[in-house]
Amino acid sequence: MPLFKSPTPGVVIFGTSILSMVDGMGAFKNNALNILEENGIKNIKPNGLYSQQKFLNSLKVIYEKLGDVTIKVIGMKIPEKVQLPPSIESTEQVLNSIDRIYSMNHKGGECGSYKFTKTGKDEGIMVVDTPYPCSFDMGLIEAFMNKFREDGSITFIKHFSEECRMKGASTCEYKVKW
Numbered sequence: 001m002p003l004f005k006s007p008t009p010g011v012v013i014f015g016t017s018i019l020s021m022v023d024g025m026g027a028f029k030n031n032a033l034n035i036l037e038e039n040g041i042k043n044i045k046p047n048g049l050y051s052q053q054k055f056l057n058s059l060k061v062i063y064e065k066l067g068d069v070t071i072k073v074i075g076m077k078i079p080e081k082v083q084l085p086p087s088i089e090s091t092e093q094v095l096n097s098i099d100r101i102y103s104m105n106h107k108g109g110e111c112g113s114y115k116f117t118k119t120g121k122d123e124g125i126m127v128v129d130t131p132y133p134c135s136f137d138m139g140l141i142e143a144f145m146n147k148f149r150e151d152g153s154i155t156f157i158k159h160f161s162e163e164c165r166m167k168g169a170s171t172c173e174y175k176v177k178w
């Protein structure tokens with residue numbers, strides 16, 4: 001799936017995710033709000049719905065200006081405000097649910113996927129096919145895992161596939177351990 005391009009025109013996302021992005025900009029919140037407004041998103045309300053493409057356009061500007069580290073921090077902020085179904089109680093369950101959580105937060109059509117396969121007791125592979133940048137998704141997955149991290153365990157995510165969406169591949173694969 002091409003990066004920064006909504007696969008279906010008309011896909012919308014909830015304001016909560018956009019506000020998490022603004023939060024992720026820390027001291028540069030006003031920059032984030034300006035960039036969003038320049039791309040047609042303003043007066044953001046948590047339950048409002050906004051064009052995914054406009055959000056992706058804003059993320060692209062931030063990526064080009066501030067780079068991967070900022071994009072990863074923004075990705076890490078997203079899970080903070082996401083409402084998780086109460087049935088999710090473990091890292092493995094949350095990894096299996098990111099795809100559904102993602103679909104619940106995007107409406108209006110096909111918008112990519114997060115496919116998790118368990119490969120060992122506390123490890124697996126996540127294959128991601130979304131229009132969001134690689135570092136954003138790595139931050140997002142890591143933060144979802146951290147929500148259920150047990151004392152003494154370490155959350156680990158590493159780019160596993162040689163191919164990367166940032167270099168034109170259709171998916172990125174990540175190795176995860178917890």
Ligand SMILES: [Zn+2]
Nearest residue numbers: 134164165172
């Ligand atoms: Zn990648």
